[in-house]
Amino acid sequence: MKVNPNIFKEYDIRGIYPKEINKKVAREIGAVFVRFLGKKKQNIIVGRDLRSSAPKLAKGFIEGAIERGANIIDIGAVTSPMLYYAVSLLRADAGAMITASHNPKQYNGIKMLRGNGEMISGSEIKKFIKNKKIGRVKKGTYKKIDIKKNYFDKVYEDFDLRLMKKIKIPHSFDYDRDRLLIRGKNKKEVRGDIIGAIVADAIAQKKDIIVCDLRCSKAVYEYFRNKGVRVITSKVGHLNIKQAMRKNKAIFGMEITGHYYFKKFHYHESPEFALRKIIEQLNNNPRLNLSEPYPVFKKFHHSGIINIRISNLKSQISNLKEKYQNGAQNTLDGLTVEFSNWWFNIRPSHTEPIVRMVIEANSPKLLEQKKKELMAKIKNAF
Numbered sequence: 001m002k003v004n005p006n007i008f009k010e011y012d013i014r015g016i017y018p019k020e021i022n023k024k025v026a027r028e029i030g031a032v033f034v035r036f037l038g039k040k041k042q043n044i045i046v047g048r049d050l051r052s053s054a055p056k057l058a059k060g061f062i063e064g065a066i067e068r069g070a071n072i073i074d075i076g077a078v079t080s081p082m083l084y085y086a087v088s089l090l091r092a093d094a095g096a097m098i099t100a101s102h103n104p105k106q107y108n109g110i111k112m113l114r115g116n117g118e119m120i121s122g123s124e125i126k127k128f129i130k131n132k133k134i135g136r137v138k139k140g141t142y143k144k145i146d147i148k149k150n151y152f153d154k155v156y157e158d159f160d161l162r163l164m165k166k167i168k169i170p171h172s173f174d175y176d177r178d179r180l181l182i183r184g185k186n187k188k189e190v191r192g193d194i195i196g197a198i199v200a201d202a203i204a205q206k207k208d209i210i211v212c213d214l215r216c217s218k219a220v221y222e223y224f225r226n227k228g229v230r231v232i233t234s235k236v237g238h239l240n241i242k243q244a245m246r247k248n249k250a251i252f253g254m255e256i257t258g259h260y261y262f263k264k265f266h267y268h269e270s271p272e273f274a275l276r277k278i279i280e281q282l283n284n285n286p287r288l289n290l291s292e293p294y295p296v297f298k299k300f301h302h303s304g305i306i307n308i309r310i311s312n313l314k315s316q317i318s319n320l321k322e323k324y325q326n327g328a329q330n331t332l333d334g335l336t337v338e339f340s341n342w343w344f345n346i347r348p349s350h351t352e353p354i355v356r357m358v359i360e361a362n363s364p365k366l367l368e369q370k371k372k373e374l375m376a377k378i379k380n381a382f
Contacts (some may be wrong), residue, residue, distance in 0.1 A: 003028055003129055007109070008122035010350040011239045014100045014109035017053040021108055023060035026098075029110060029125065030064025036120075036128045037094055042070045042140075045090060047083035048098035049176040053108045058098045061110065062142065065096075069137040074144045079177035080111060084268035085154065086147040088117060099176035102257075103351055111176075117266040118246070119239040154265075155272045159280075167279045169290070173271055178238075179258045180271035182278070184291035191304060193220050195278065196254030198293050202277040203262075204229045204251055211244045211253035211261070213237075214333055215305070215345055215358045223296045235333040237350060242267045256305065256358070301367045303359040308378065310355050313348050316378060320346065323377055342370050346378075 003025055007015035013029065015021035034042060046062055048054035054077070062072050075086055080097050087095035093115045100107035112120040170183040184190050193216035200210050206228035212220055213236045221231045234244040234253070238261075241253045245267045253261035260274040261267055282288055292298060310316055317335045327337040334347025342361035349356050359374065361367040 008126035011237045012111040013122040017108045023056045026057040026060035027064035030061035031068045032128045034068035034070045042093040044070050045073050045086045045092045045095040047075045047078040054098045066140045070140040072142045075147045081270045082151045085151050088266045102174040178269040192256045192258040199274050199277045200252050209250040211250045213255045215256045219297045219300050301364050306357045308355045
C-alpha cells in the first residue's frame with residue numbers, strides 16, 4: 001500500500017489519524033520494521049499510550065510484525081519510559097511505542113528502538129518502505145505481560161514513599177508520560193532546564209558528564225562547569241540527546257521541554273525518577289525554591305520557547321545570518337547567534353509544522369527589546 005512519506009520524521013513516525021496514519025499504515029510499518037531489523041527470529045516489545053486511536057494502531061502494527069515472523073510481547077497501555085525499560089529488562093531485540101508524545105490528540109505515531117536501547121529514526125524506516133522483496137515466512141507468536149510493577153520497583157528502590165505525601169509538587173505529564181511539567185508556588189510552569197538543574201545537582205558529581213539541549217540557559221552551563229561537571233551541548237530531540245549521552249557516557253541529560261534522561265535507565269527518560277529526585281532535594285533543603293532554585297539563574301533572563309509559523313525557513317535563516325553577522329554563529333541545530341549580553345536560537349520543529357525560537361539576555365529590558373527586534377526581522381523577511 002502507499003504510505004505518506006511525510007510521516008517519517010527525524011525522531012520517529014508521526015501523522016494525523018486516520019488521514020496520514022491508521023491501522024493499515026501501522027500494519028505495513030510493523031512488517032517493514034521486521035525487515036529493517038533483519039534477524040530471522042525477533043522478540044519485539046510493543047506498548048501504547050492512552051490516545052483513543054492507539055489500540056487500533058497497536059493492533060495493526062502487531063499484526064504486520066507477526067505476519068513477518070516476529071514474536072510480539074504486548075505490554076499494553078504504558079508510558080514510553082516503561083516501554084524502554086521493558087526492552088532492556090526482557091532483553092528484547094527491539095521495541096515499538098504507539099504514541100505521538102506531546103503532539104495534539106489528532107496525531108499519533110510510533111517510536112522505535114533497538115534492543116541495545118538506541119533509538120531508530122523515522123527516516124531509517126522510510127528507506128525500507130519501498131523494499132517489496134518479501135519471501136514467505138512462518139508467523140511469529142503473541143503474548144501479553146504487565147511490566148508496570150518492575151518499572152516502579154526500579155524507580156522507587158531505596159526511597160521512602162512517605163515523602164511523596166509529605167512533599168506534594170504540582171506536576172503533570174504528556175500523553176506517553178515521558179515528559180515532566182512542574183508548576184511553582186505561583187502555579188506558573190517552571191522552565192524545564194531549571195527543573196533539570198535541580199535533578200542534575202542531585203546526581204552529578206565532579207568530573208561527571210551531563211547533556212543539555214542547546215536551548216537551555218547559559219546559567220545552567222555556568223553552574224555545572226563551576227561545580228566541575230562537564231556539560232555537553234546537543235541538538236534538540238530525544239534521539240539526539242540519547243545519542244550524545246551514550247557517546248559521552250553521560251550520567252544525565254535534559255531538554256528545556258521537560259524531558260529528563262538517566263544513565264540508570266539506559267539513557268532513556270524517567271519522569272517519575274526525576275520527580276523523586278526533586279522531592280529528595282526539597283526534603284534535604286526546605287529553603288529550595290522550585291522557580292529560582294539557585295541565585296545563578298537570576299543572572300540571565302530567558303524567553304522560553306516561542307512558536308512561530310513562517311514559510312521558507314532556509315531563506316529566513318540566511319537573512320538572520322546576514323543581519324547578525326557580528327555575533328558568534330553556529331548551525332548545530334537551526335541557527336544560534338551569540339553576543340556578549342544576549343543570544344538566540346531559531347530552528348524548525350521536527351514534530352509540528354512550526355519554527356521554535358528562544359532568546360536569552362542579561363536583563364528583562366534587553367530580552368524584550370531583542371524579542372521585538374527578531375520578530376520584526378522575521379516578519380519583514382517574507
